[in-house]
Amino acid sequence: MTSAAISIEGVDKRYIGRGREVVALDHVSLRIEEGEFVAFVGPSGCGKSTLLNMIAGIIPMSSGSIVHDDRPVTAINRHVGYLTQADSVLPWRTVEQNVGLPLEYRGVGAAERQKRVAEMLELVDLKGFGKAFPKELSGGMRKRVALAQMLAYGPDTLLMDEPFGALDAQLKLVMQQQLLRIWQEQKKTIVFVTHDLAEAIALASRVIVFSGRPGKIKYVEPIDIPYPRDVFKVRFLPAFEAAYDNLWRELSPEIAKGEEL
Numbered sequence: 655m656t657s658a659a660i661s662i663e664g665v666d667k668r669y670i671g672r673g674r675e676v677v678a679l680d681h682v683s684l685r686i687e688e689g690e691f692v693a694f695v696g697p698s699g700c701g702k703s704t705l706l707n708m709i710a711g712i713i714p715m716s717s718g719s720i721v722h723d724d725r726p727v728t729a730i731n732r733h734v735g736y737l738t739q740a741d742s743v744l745p746w747r748t749v750e751q752n753v754g755l756p757l758e759y760r761g762v763g764a765a766e767r768q769k770r771v772a773e774m775l776e777l778v779d780l781k782g783f784g785k786a787f788p789k790e791l792s793g794g795m796r797k798r799v800a801l802a803q804m805l806a807y808g809p810d811t812l813l814m815d816e817p818f819g820a821l822d823a824q825l826k827l828v829m830q831q832q833l834l835r836i837w838q839e840q841k842k843t844i845v846f847v848t849h850d851l852a853e854a855i856a857l858a859s860r861v862i863v864f865s866g867r868p869g870k871i872k873y874v875e876p877i878d879i880p881y882p883r884d885v886f887k888v889r890f891l892p893a894f895e896a897a898y899d900n901l902w903r904e905l906s907p908e909i910a911k912g913e914e915l
């Protein structure tokens with residue numbers, strides 16, 4: 655068997671705060687293969703972000719193990735790219751200085767950095783905007799700067815936590831299409847958290863449904879729609895509708911339970 659990009663085995667997470675224990679994740683096991691595009695959906699507070707943070711090595715697990723690219727995750731995982739809704743684009747730096755920031759942190763020299771930044775700006779269709787400041791950009795362009803920044807040091811695995819959550823519907827489609835193109839061209843593994851079921855189905859090869867807290871994996875739906883996909887047109891395919899029905903059947907009771915808490 656080939657090695658998985660991410661192997662999650664019996665992971666629990668308990669937070670202790672103000673004398674109270676919160677069980678965020680309960681015995682989660684999942685294997686994500688190299689090159690997969692996996693989406694996590696689930697009710698608010700079911701531990702999706704917690705799991706991403708543990709894959710990134712930002713917070714420790716209470717028990718269990720996570721192995722990424724054959725390396726057990728025991729500290730900050732520098733081999734993943736991480737993008738959240740609140741990106742880390744710095745307003746006082748130009749676009750190219752922002753995109754080059756992770757390379758600066760890694761001690762990459764100026765000439766190599768410049769070359770890499772130019773490649774990244776081309777990849778996200780921002781060629782010619784290198785000297786602009788973030789305030790001069792639209793929301794979608796700024797998001798593309800964040801995407802380029804995440805990709806700059808070439809991580810094989812991308813962790814994305816509701817990255818397009820704050821964008822309007824049309825812009826979201828544009829960004830989704832761009833992400834699919836980059837995923838295919840660059841052969842990345844992507845783990846993508848979203849509240850938007852249609853987004854999960856349009857993008858992912860597999861959608862994982864988490865139960866309400868304590869989060870467990872409740873259901874897995876492989877999305878039987880070939881790539882390359884048109885994120886707008888997929889919505890009209892029978893396979894999309896079937897996946898939506900299955901996923902909503904599993905997800906809706908979990909959301910309802912959350913509302914009753």
Ligand SMILES: Nc1ncnc2c1ncn2[C@@H]1O[C@H](COP(=O)(O)OP(=O)(O)OP(=O)(O)O)[C@@H](O)[C@H]1O
Nearest residue numbers: 669670671676678697698699700701702703704705
């Ligand atoms: N540092 C912390 N201390 C205590 N409890 C926490 C902490 N971080 C998260 N939690 C709790 O753990 C649970 C899981 O949180 P998490 O943010 O991972 O969920 P989520 O599924 O990503 O939620 P959402 O969809 O709303 O972003 C929640 O009940 C949250 O309140």
